[in-house]
Amino acid sequence: MSIRIGVYGASGYTGQELIALLDAHQEFALTFAVSDQFAGQKVPQSDLTYRPSDAVDIVAVDMVFLCTPHGASAPLAAQALDAGAKVVDLSADLRFQSATEYQQWYQQPHPAPALLPTPYGIPELNRYNLININAIANPGCYPTAALLAVAPLAKVGALESFAPVIVDAKSGVSGAGRAPSETTHFVEVYGDTRPYKIGRQHRHTGEIDQELRIMFPDAGPVIFSPHLLPIDRGLICTAYIPLKENWTQSQIREVYEAQYYAEPFIRLLPYGETARVKDAVRTNGAVISLHHPVPEMVLVVCAIDNLRKGAASQAIQNANLMFNLPETAGLITST
């Protein structure tokens, strides 16, 4: 018996990645893949063809993955839930606790405020909220890496209250999506590296702020500096975390080990090693290293694949929890 899956927004980079992962998943069976732009064309990694959104019946599936843009996702989520299907929304629509916050960062009214709040799905940080539920907001790629880096300290209250938490992050170009633009033109990206929307301009800032403050209400503002790297995929961030005085370095290490020691997708590197993009690419893993240059500040490096743990494979991981399947199903090859 398979769980029947529908994917909306299936032709973008995240959608394609998701479909390739679904193809290797024993319990999930792709029933339809929606793309208005590529309707009628073959779906890579599948025997299906893309179908226009008005030609699929949401009742035919047990769950949907929404890789649609923000604004378009929430109405589809509402429709799916009404029809009895579970939802993992990979857009930003369900990530904020309140419609007010959403409007502040996305400059538009929330399209389905009744759906808020929806659990925010990083299983390593809040797994107990995600099991057997019907809807999950799949986090942004940058927030996934940033929160995996900072959360253990936030949860135990080791952050210096109200002090800025700096996240200097770097991502491959697939994070910018499949639509051609000057920003993603090969000649523009090649040989370059550029920060963009740095400080508190990027929309992911709000997501990181919100989640940190849930864990530690006195968390200071996130200073978030995304950079565009001349690679296709992969994401790495260094978080500069100001510490409360009474936390020692060995306590810090223990905090991360306690949080992550049993996590199949987290690799906490030993001292002396530093996480790098390549460690994480094409996996659902997050690779984390800790560095203590001065007593008052910890540096945490976290590398993920922006299309996997930052999007599609984390969505699968969340879906596994929703159906009470083994969390690693379809994500780790067993022999």
Place this chain on the structure above:
Amino acid sequence: MSIRIGVYGASGYTGQELIALLDAHQEFALTFAVSDQFAGQKVPQSDLTYRPSDAVDIVAVDMVFLCTPHGASAPLAAQALDAGAKVVDLSADLRFQSATEYQQWYQQPHPAPALLPTPYGIPELNRYNLININAIANPGCYPTAALLAVAPLAKVGALESFAPVIVDAKSGVSGAGRAPSETTHFVEVYGDTRPYKIGRQHRHTGEIDQELRIMFPDAGPVIFSPHLLPIDRGLICTAYIPLKENWTQSQIREVYEAQYYAEPFIRLLPYGETARVKDAVRTNGAVISLHHPVPEMVLVVCAIDNLRKGAASQAIQNANLMFNLPETAGLITST
């Protein structure tokens, strides 16, 4: 006294490259740079702003460079010539001897057949046709490399009559232009190398055919295989040239030395070395190496910069000839 220059199509990669080169040229002074798309914005490497085409007066300049698309260039060329300005057309409009050939390769009627034939401007191959004249067809990037590789043998009649001449060519992405598209999206190009329009489909095939047959009427068909390389600029081709039986290897070497020994922009490598893209990038040079694996076939490798010798700097070189300036003016730094 400066020669006043107008550039049409000034915002594309070739136009930008040309303007940077004009900035370093002692005799040419940029008077206007036309771009309808970027009208009003600052021209990089210049104090000017882009102007729309209907806001410039062709009478104000002594010559124009046309970096406009095929179809749009020829009418501008006619207008400039009527106004007494010289023309270097970097599009394909003036490259064919006849409107019939043009229509065959570009699937549209020639927009100004009275301008044909116009001299085809590769100074190292036909300099005597280019001095003091009023209009030059600037060759395509691929034909420049291919013809510099094959022409010396064609001119002396060493090609096996009617046998296919194979040109396997590889170019950086700037050759595809500045307009964003799926083909030029960073994620599509990164990690890939792809042949496209191979055989006799690419429009540059006709140009190479035409010029080879002018040099050697019995030249066989060109088999032309362009590839898109994951680099921003640079172009390299390997030509596989079938030889007439009565030509020996030492004669072949002499042919290339005789053709190119005095050329400031051609570097004929000694035996044992092989041309590479990096040798030519950011220069007006062509780097050529000869290889004789079997008696009946010579391999000639030729590397150029597609935006320089393949477009903008060759246009300057041609313009220098048109005004009887030193051919290297603005192209080689003198100390």
Place this chain on the structure above:
Amino acid sequence: MSIRIGVYGASGYTGQELIALLDAHQEFALTFAVSDQFAGQKVPQSDLTYRPSDAVDIVAVDMVFLCTPHGASAPLAAQALDAGAKVVDLSADLRFQSATEYQQWYQQPHPAPALLPTPYGIPELNRYNLININAIANPGCYPTAALLAVAPLAKVGALESFAPVIVDAKSGVSGAGRAPSETTHFVEVYGDTRPYKIGRQHRHTGEIDQELRIMFPDAGPVIFSPHLLPIDRGLICTAYIPLKENWTQSQIREVYEAQYYAEPFIRLLPYGETARVKDAVRTNGAVISLHHPVPEMVLVVCAIDNLRKGAASQAIQNANLMFNLPETAGLITST
């Protein structure tokens, strides 16, 4: 019951790739991984540590993969066969029919001539020679692509007798191995593309020649032009194949379809599509497209992953045949 596997030369790029593939193979169990240079270090994708060659017992395994350099492989192969273990040799040592040919291309006496000839393992071309045997010479990366491109025509005798067959090939840098050198320095490769050892200088030329002449004794000399691409992995070649006059285009297409229609790892593209590197990367597949620009010549493009179908995964495919396992075992994910 698992088949016990030893890997020699396990720390190079091919060895690492092989170990990752073995990890996903249900029937093969890695028993030891030999690397003198990295002895004592952890083997990536495995729970083992690298062991020095003198600390492993070849009797403990059922087969060995030799990723050792030419010259070093053949003695190990002899030793393994004596001990009753099967052998897939990924070096050049067992590829030639005779020690004379080997010496001609490798400038050294063959280290174990009694092992020659050993079957040359491209299953799509000579599967019947490979089943249940004890030793296979795993082909070079370039010859794999070149032969998959040319072999169907050679086998049916459609090649123009004695006419040169041109193979213009391009490979990612991992093909040059893991040892650091000027040639593989990032700064040297970045932004460049370079032909090397072109004509008939590269050692793989001999391998391609030999195999083509087995299929078609009148095959002309291979003109082989390898290029170094600025990518990490992937290989593509375009073969320019002169045809006998009495072969029509539709016959040519039929020849390829007849050869490959049932092959799980070959994708013959429909007319109008062209193979590209990305089609094949990280798979055991070969993607092939056919092009007929002129009656007397066919162009065949073939893309593979140099580390997979060009080395490690083809080695697994060969090993599957040797043990009479399904040929796709460990190479295609089944759901």
Place this chain on the structure above:
Amino acid sequence: MSIRIGVYGASGYTGQELIALLDAHQEFALTFAVSDQFAGQKVPQSDLTYRPSDAVDIVAVDMVFLCTPHGASAPLAAQALDAGAKVVDLSADLRFQSATEYQQWYQQPHPAPALLPTPYGIPELNRYNLININAIANPGCYPTAALLAVAPLAKVGALESFAPVIVDAKSGVSGAGRAPSETTHFVEVYGDTRPYKIGRQHRHTGEIDQELRIMFPDAGPVIFSPHLLPIDRGLICTAYIPLKENWTQSQIREVYEAQYYAEPFIRLLPYGETARVKDAVRTNGAVISLHHPVPEMVLVVCAIDNLRKGAASQAIQNANLMFNLPETAGLITST
């Protein structure tokens, strides 16, 4: 009349870059280029051949550029100064005020402590120390970018006393030098981005600390995180600078404008724009942008070319000052 120049360590990436720049400099004439490794080979961009160090006579030149490793440079500097030649040392040997500091960061005794202190040469920050003098310590690539970003605020005392100053920096691979290693192997770098020696481990940390404290004695420790980017050249850093409370945003902007408004090589971007690597590559320029996400912290992005402003062209700029030449000589093309 030309100033006669000798270059030691002339075959590395910095040495090659320097020689190309000297070739375009009207006042400097390259007399010899020393490389023991490449002795006898042709010097690119020059008519000379590399000479071994024991075959050149330091008396024959008016100044030397030392691109030699730390430890080897200082003795050459002493020798040159004794012979009456001026010195720009591109190694770390002359960068520290005291031999103690040097030993702390380089784990070896200083080879010529009598030469300390030598002026540290970033003309935009301390030009008055550099004119007409005999020896200059050319700064490291990372410190050049970091100090240009932070110095204006340090000089006016706007830094929060004793608070860490974070510099998250990213550099192309040429910064790692020309010697092949696993770290610089194309396959290792491609598709990756990796932090290394982050916190306070990298030797450039000491240089930045020292110079900041000269400007502002209460400067906190620098937290310095270098990253290796998959590009050949270019360097960008984002500095996160904690502010004293009494400094407003408009005052901050004025500080940078006051420091840099007349500098020919500094481009201070208007608000809303962000510096990127490409802005600076192949120039002696530094491109700087300012960002104020929260009142208590300023972000300053600075992009340079690690081989130019970070090494060779800044060395020329310093040499111009030493000989009282126009500071831009040989560095900006005039028409």
